[in-house]
Amino acid sequence: MKRLILGLFLAWAALSARAGNLPALWAERVKSVVAVDYFTETEAERHLSTAYGVAIDDKGTIILPAAAVDARTSPNQLKDFHVYLPGDPAGRPCNYLGQDAVTGWHFVRTDAATASLIVPITKWAAPGGNPVPALAERVWGIGLRNKDEDFTPYFLTSQLALIQALPQQTGIAQQEVAGPGLPVFNEDGVFVGLAASSFGQTFLQLTRTDRDGTPIMLIDLEESSAFVLADEVLPNLGRVPANVFGRPLAWLGAYGLEAMDRDVANFLKLSNQSGAVISEVLEDSPAEQAGMKSHDIILALDGKTLPRFRPDGVVTDYVEREIERHRPGDVMTFTVLRGQDRIDLKARLGDEPKLAREAASKYFEHLGLTIREFVYADAIARRVKTSEGTGVVVSYVRANNPAATSGLEADDWIKEIDGTAIRSFADAAVKLAAIAADPTRTEFVLLVSRGADTTVLRVKLR
C-alpha cells in the first residue's frame, strides 16, 4: 500500500513538473547555452561571425556546430573569440581549440571565471541512458536573439515528426525547436538532442511579373527543426581536439566517394544495402597501398555491410565518419566490388597530408599577393605527381595592385620567378621579399600554371 501511494505521488510529481515547471526548467537550462563571436582576418578585411554553442564541462569548454566556421578558413586567421551569456552584453574572451573531424564540432574554452557561470549540458542528461523522443512527443529548446538584443534567450517548442539516420540519428520536429547548435529537451527537462543546421525549405516566389512563380529554397540561420539525438552527442563530448588543426586525422586517400542511386544498386544486386564508389585512388595513399582501384565500390567496413540510407547520398558521410573515428595506424578492412568480384582489402590508415589551411603562407603587400606552400591536395587538384609539386600557390591577389594588373589570379601555381624554378615555399618567399625590398626594381617575371596551361606574366612594379 505504501509503495502504491509512493508510486502515485511520484506520478503526480512528474505530471506537475511537466505541466507547471517548464519556465523553471527553462531558466536552469538556459545556463548551458552561449553565443560566440570571432573575427576572420584576411589580407584585406576583418569579418565578424556569430555562432551558438553549448557548455560541455565545468572547465568552460563549449562546442559550436560545424557551420560556425568556414571550412576553407585557416585557424591562423581566426581571431578574438568572445563568449556571451544569454541576456548579458559583456563579451568574455575565450580560446579556439580546433575542430573534431567526426562530429564536425568546433571547440572553444572560456576562462575559469566564466566557466563558473555556465552549466554543462551533461547535467541535463538522463542518468539511465538517453531517452529517444517518441513520435508526436513534445520537445522544446532555446533560441537566442541577436547581439543587439544581448543574445536574449527565448523559448521554442514543437513535436517530434520523424527520426532519420543522416547518418547520425536525427530528430525532425514539426517546427523550429532551437537555435542551431543549441540543446533540445523533453518535457521533463531531459536533454534529448542538439539542434543541427536547419534544412532548406522550398517556397514558390511570385511577383507581379512572374505569376507562375519561381521555386526558391530558404534556409533559416536562426532556428532549426532538426536535432541530432543525445546518443550521438553525449558519447562524443570527450573529442576535444589536441590542437587547432584537429590532428591527428586518419586518412585513407580514396578521393571523391559517390553514392549510387537505388536503380543502380538494384542492378548490381545490392538492394538492401549501400555502396560508395571511389572516384580516384590517390597517389601513395593507404588506399593505393591496400590495392584499391578507382571505380571500386565500397560495400562493407570491417565486415559490416554499409546500411541503406534515405537519401542515398548520406552513405558517403557515413563512410568518411567511420574512417575519421579511427586513428592513423589503425587497420580497416574494406570490402569492395570490382567488376563481378568482391574483394577484401586491408588498409593501414595514414595521417592526412598537410592541408591547405595548415600550409605556410605569406602576404607581400607591396606586390599585392599572398603565396602559400604547395600541399598534397594541390597536386591532386592539378593532377600532377606530388614529386612534381614544386613552386607555390597564389592564395590571394589584391585588386588594382601590381600582381593583379599583370593578370595573376588566385589559385595560380607559381613555378618560376624571374626564370628560376621555385623549389620550396621558403625559396619563393626569399625571392619575393628581395624583389619587394629592392627600390630599383621595375618589374619581375612569373611563370604560372593554370589548368593544363602555363603562362608567362610580367609584373610591373612602378
Added chain:
Amino acid sequence: MKLAIVKHSSVRSITGACALAAVQLLRPAPALGAAASLSAGFRQVLDSVVRIDVREIAFDAGAQRFEASIGSGVVLTPDGLVLTNAHVVSPQAIEVNVTLANLERVDAKLIGWDHWTDLALLRLDMNDVKRRHLKFAHASFGDSDKLFPGETVYAVGTPYGLNRTVTRGIISNTNRYFEDDQGVNGYETGAFNTWLQTDAAINPGNSGGPLVTEDGRVVGITSRGYLGANNLGFAIPSNTAQRIVAGLERDGEITRSYIGIVPKELQDLESFYALALDTGMLIDSVDPGSPAARAGLKGGDIVLALNGRPIDGRFPEQLPPIQNAIASQQVGSALLLTVKSGPETRQVSVVTERLESSMGEEWALDRWGLTVRKISRTFARSNQLTDDTGVIVLGVQPGFPADVAGLQPGDIVTSVNRQPITSLDVIKGAHRNYSGKPAPTLLEVERDRRATFFLIKP
C-alpha cells in the same frame, strides 16, 4: 565585346528578297580606260557571288535537330567550285543549296573544309547545271599582300537574307591577329593566319562572301565582325584562301603538323630574356603529352629559330605566320628548334604529329534521348584527362531514359555495361542492342572528377 560570326540563321526575313536582285548579265570586259575596266571587272565579280542556304544537323539538345541558315559564297571556276566560310558549310551540312546571280538554284556538295582558316570549298552539281544550261560567272583572286590600309574595298553577300547586297569601306588593317578556340561552330580558328580588317558594313549573312577591290578582284572572304561595334569586320586574306582552296581541291582537307607549343608575343620582354632586338618567340605554354612536352620544352622558353631560320615573334600578328611555318612541316618529320632556356641555348629536335581539333565526332542516341561527342586526344590533353576514353554528353532530352537516369550535359560517360568507351562505336553498339531489345544499361560517368553510375531503364 564579342567577335561573332556573321552567318544569318533567321529564315523569316528573306521572303521578297528576289525583288532586290537585279541581275547583270555577264559581258566580256572591253579593253577600255581605267575607270571603265574597273566597272567591268566589278560587274563580273557581282555575278559570281552566290547565296547559300544550308540545312545542317545539330546534336546539342539530346536529339538530332535540323537547323537552317543562310550565308554567301563566290564562284571560283567555270567547273563550279564555290568558296565560302567553314562556319557556313561544315561536314554537319546535309543540304546545301546555292542561288546563282541569275536567281537559278542548284545543289552543291562540300568538297572539304578548314575551320582553322574558316574556309569551305563546294562544288555545284554540274550535271544539273549542264542539264538546265545554267550560266554563272566566276571571280578571280587579287593579291592580298598588296593591300594597304585606306584602300577602298567592297563586301558582297546576303546580309539578313538580302540577296546581293554590296557595301563599301576601306581596308582598316591588313594584318589583324585574332584567334578563338571555339570560333567556328565550336572548332578552333585563327592560329595560322591573320585577317583583313575592314569597315565595309558586314552583317549576319555576309559570311563567305567576297571582299573585292575596285577592279573586281577577290582579296578576302568575309568571315566575322564585332557585335555591337561600328563596322569592325574581318576577312580571310585571298593569299591564304588560295593556298587553302588548292589544298582542299586536291585532298579534301588540310593536313597540318603539330608540336604542342602555345606562343605569346615577346613585346618588351627582350631585355628580360637578354635577347637581341626582333628575335625569338616566347613559349607561353606547352600542351601536356605533346611532342614539345616530351622534348622537354616548357613555358618561359624562347624559340630563336626553326630549322635554322631565325624567327621574330615580338607582336601578336607575327605569331600566326610562325605557327603556320610549323604547321606546314610534313607530319612526322623532325623539326629543329633553337631554344633559349634561361641563360643556355640548345638545339631541340621535335617530331611533329598531325594536328587534331579538340572537337570529336558527335552522335545522337535517340532511344535514350542523349547526344554525345567523342573525347578527342586533344580534348583529353587540354582537360588533363587520363586518356581519350569516353564521350561528353552534349544534351539530354527531358523525360527520356538518359534524363530520368540523371545524366547532365558536360558529363563524361566512360563505360557502358562496364565496357570502356574507346570509340563511338562502343556506345552506338550498346544503344543498338537497347533499341532491339530494351534492357537496363549501366553507364559509368565522370562529373567534376567524381565517378558515378547511372542506369538507363526501358
